[in-house]
Amino acid sequence: MKVSVVFKVYCLTVMTLVAATYTVTLRYTRTVSSDMYFSTTAVCVSELIKLVLSLGMLSKETGSPTRLKNVLVEHVFCSPKELLKLSVPSIVYAVQNNMAFLALSNLDAAVYQVTYQLKIPCTALCTVLMLNRSLSRLQWFSVFMLCGGVTLVQWKPAQSTKVQIEQNPFLGFVAIAIAVVCSGFAGVYFEKVLKSSDTSLWVRNIQMYISGIVVTLIGVYINDGEKVLENGFFFGYTPMVCFVVLLASVGGLYTSVVVKYTDNIMKGFSAAAAIVLSTVASVFMFGLQITFSFASGALLVCVSIYLYGLPKTETSKLNRQDDDKHSKQRLITV
Numbered sequence: 001m002k003v004s005v006v007f008k009v010y011c012l013t014v015m016t017l018v019a020a021t022y023t024v025t026l027r028y029t030r031t032v033s034s035d036m037y038f039s040t041t042a043v044c045v046s047e048l049i050k051l052v053l054s055l056g057m058l059s060k061e062t063g064s065p066t067r068l069k070n071v072l073v074e075h076v077f078c079s080p081k082e083l084l085k086l087s088v089p090s091i092v093y094a095v096q097n098n099m100a101f102l103a104l105s106n107l108d109a110a111v112y113q114v115t116y117q118l119k120i121p122c123t124a125l126c127t128v129l130m131l132n133r134s135l136s137r138l139q140w141f142s143v144f145m146l147c148g149g150v151t152l153v154q155w156k157p158a159q160s161t162k163v164q165i166e167q168n169p170f171l172g173f174v175a176i177a178i179a180v181v182c183s184g185f186a187g188v189y190f191e192k193v194l195k196s197s198d199t200s201l202w203v204r205n206i207q208m209y210i211s212g213i214v215v216t217l218i219g220v221y222i223n224d225g226e227k228v229l230e231n232g233f234f235f236g237y238t239p240m241v242c243f244v245v246l247l248a249s250v251g252g253l254y255t256s257v258v259v260k261y262t263d264n265i266m267k268g269f270s271a272a273a274a275i276v277l278s279t280v281a282s283v284f285m286f287g288l289q290i291t292f293s294f295a296s297g298a299l300l301v302c303v304s305i306y307l308y309g310l311p312k313t314e315t316s317k318l319n320r321q322d323d324d325k326h327s328k329q330r331l332i333t334v
Helices: 002-029 039-062 065-077 080-104 109-130 137-155 169-195 201-231 239-261 264-286 292-308 312-333
Strands: none
Touching (some): 065 201, 080 169, 109 137, 109 169, 109 264, 137 292
């Protein structure tokens, strides 16, 4: 039991550090570099690394090169329909990842971290519409609380004093809005595809990342084709940029693996802790000046994440207590 608790704490720590570090370092690379790298190439390289890592995990899962070859032939090379099916989240995730770069080019890391939690109500809505699930009243309440918190954060956002580049906060918020919609839809779509068959998670990831590489390469050609030909694919890449790409690649895969060892409360606590860490880092690195509305909104978001992630037994108990209270009120009224 003690080992289990230690491992859960380890998972929580890693998820928190990955989320916070990725946001802060990405913001740093988009605000201090003189030779700005192309975000489209970073997203493309990230997809390539994810594909390689997924192939490695599938190789470990199958246990032999022969079985690995048979699985790839059956589910990848001979399954064009499945590849086409997984191209949908590939396109959506590609848009989401590029929007993250655009958002962090125009908003502070702490503001981004808080606002990006809008993915929770977006995912909840997609879950209700696409998977025919229902949310408890406490979850709906937490969703509205989260939206209110984000509104407070955006009402008078915190400002960074050490960032000299020109920024457009409105453009940054629009980019986050697009990113959260993409995150909610793609996540639920991918979950629906996973549950529609017994195909391995790593096979599905490989199918998605193959499509993702094609999609992101098209994005590189459309958005930065001429600049890439002139300056090179890896123009502006520094060790910090490489670290950001590595975090983007490993972070998502690692989180998807360790999530099964944690519960919703821990995931919510991880998100809240990432917000706190991003805020503290932004104060020291970017001279972030925290406003009262930002602090209040961030607190509301953290509380709402906790409430949304409460186990069903807890929410059911709270709902029953709420129903009993209303029943007594109706009896008194009568």
